[in-house]
Amino acid sequence: MKHRPATILIVDDQLPNRRLLEVLLAPEGYVTWSAASGREALERIALEAPDLILLDVMMPDMDGHTMARILKSKPQTSAIPIIMVTAMVDRHSRLGSLEAGAEDVLTVPVDRAELWLRVRNLLRLKAFNDFLRDHGAILEKQVRARTAELQRFRTAMDATADAIFLIDRTSLLFVEVNATACSMSGYTREELFKLGPAALGGTEPDAARRVIEDVVAGHVEHRLADVQLRRKDGRQVSIEVTRTAHRLDEHWTVVAVARDVTERKKAEHRLHHLAHYDALTSLPNRTLFYEVLRKTIGQASDGRGRVAVLIVDLDHFKKVNDTLGHAVGDELLVRFSDRLASCIQLRDAVGRLGGDEFAIVLMQEDPHDDVQARAVSVAHAIREALHAPFDLRGRSVVSTASIGISIYPEDANSADTLLQYADTAMYQAKQGGRDTSRFFTPQMNADALVRLELEMALRDALDNEEFVLHYQPKVHLGTGRVVGVEALLRWQRPGHGLVSPADFIPVLEECGLMVRAGDWVIASVCRQIRLWRASGIGDVQVAVNIAQRQFIEGDLEAEIARVLAGNDIPAHLLELELTESSLMANTAHTVAVLQGLRRRGLQISVDDFGTGYSSLAYLRRFPVDKLKIDIAFIRDITSRPDDAAITLAIIGLAHSLKLEVIAEGVETAAQLAFLQGHGCDQIQGYYFSRPLPLAALEVLLREGHALPPVTAMATAADAEAVALLAPR
């Protein structure tokens, strides 16, 4: 770059002096301007500043000192070097010039060489000063730009929701953090700078260093990590950290970007809880219980320990649900689970497998701990805990439980099988009368398999029409004639022959097929009544047994009305027999259904009467037409005074309520004579006829069989029975 020639302003009121200085300076190549007074000079400088001023001290309007002071007092002109040109050589005058701001003093007459040197030196000095000033301005500008850039960067850093920590590899301290890092940790920036990742993560410094070194070395396993950040106030925050290493010269910095994942962790925890815990009781659900059992077996197999599995099922829970509602049922389950938990020790586990079925796993603590004995005492404790009634929304409910127990390794090695065996044993406890416990035995397994087969065969039986009806006549004791029949279900099981209802009706009830089977019976009976009416046999009243479930599930009244209408038969030809216990079980609903059916003209009879402890007051509430005395009282009616007395009481009770009474299971003439002698209205039993297949019954009906006269033997037996009843 070519330098421009320096400009020098010569200020002197004397033209010759100005000319002289111009001439003297000309060889040096400077551009010279001149001014004849201080005022003119200032005007010139205002237009364009020279690089140097040669200033005469003695001038008429404004002396050189005054002008120098003016120039030095202004920032625009203060940097212009001034050489005072004066004839006064005394010290005082020279100091005055310097004090006024002049950089140098030249005395006249001016020496050319001295003038050149002083001008050149001052111009060099100015050039250097100008360079410094310009460079400073550039630097200042650069710093301002850098500061603004940093400010923008910091604003962006502070605006991010993630916390950013810069960690110095050597000192293992934070060297930069953003605002989120402060809010997330609860520390100020200054406090954080005194800490490092070890302090914040609650880890040993050595462990933190290993992580940093791994990140610097490029190992990926620590790049992304889920860790806990310990806040200043001691709280823990779950964070997800992404770490990257950056190098500047020889320095490594690790940038850790941390995201607060507390909410996500909570959601994950909630999901995990939902998947593993029962929402109602907060106990482990089937999945988690199964896992716990599997692990317990695993531990036991290492240490040759034993494990007991208990399945606990509330008895008659469905009844609570059906009669008191699901909310009360739920409350019972919650309260029951609390009592269950109080029966086990901390090391044991309890879970809810579903519905009213709970399970417990007991682990052998040491070789002397007898897990089998513990299972017995836990089962006992559970039954004891259930003795106190539950107060459920103001209702006092007493419940019992049936418990099945299986033992590892004696019974099985896998969690699945142990659970299945405990379930089988629980089922046996139910069969054994409930409110009891049973250990699994291999025989139970065989029984369970038989039962499973039975269940599957029964499902097919309905579809394959393997059921048939047998009919047992009912005889009126006044006339001796058949007044109706009872339809009794039989199952022609392929390969097994005719199966008695006692063997399959309970299974139908338990596997939920009773309503379907019951509907089939009603439909078949009504069709048969229609066929008899159309044939020469005429009207036959048929009684069908109605199971309790038929009252609870489905719409019994609508189903019967539909079938009666479909066959176009009068309702009084259909009689419904329901047991005394099912009558008592679900009173309000049962009464409503029975009233509806009775209004339609159906006959209602109470089966097995005398076994269900019905009180007279209860019986009045039910719309029934007939009581059937249970076979148990008839069997020994002629030999046991108690049975005879009960039978007489039932006959008396029925008649006082204007109900008919029928005795079932009459096998002997003596029984018949007794009943006849005490005013029983009807009988049913082998003495007159066994239950008959359709064809045999039709023969009996067509031939008009009637009861033979009471035999002499019967009369004698009757006399004996009466004697037994007589007061002793």
Ligand SMILES: Nc1nc2c(ncn2[C@@H]2O[C@@H]3COP(=O)(O)O[C@H]4[C@@H](O)[C@H](n5cnc6c(=O)[nH]c(N)nc65)O[C@@H]4COP(=O)(O)O[C@H]3[C@H]2O)c(=O)[nH]1
């Ligand atoms: N020892 C003796 N027994 C006699 C005598 N007379 C009749 N029986 C038997 O006593 C049972 C009377 O029927 P239940 O009390 O209603 O008792 C029935 C009833 O509760 C149930 N049941 C039968 N069919 C049905 C049905 O269609 N639906 C429902 N829900 N239950 C049914 O199965 C029970 C047993 O039925 P079954 O085996 O047919 O047994 C019948 C019958 O064969 C006798 O003189 N001596």
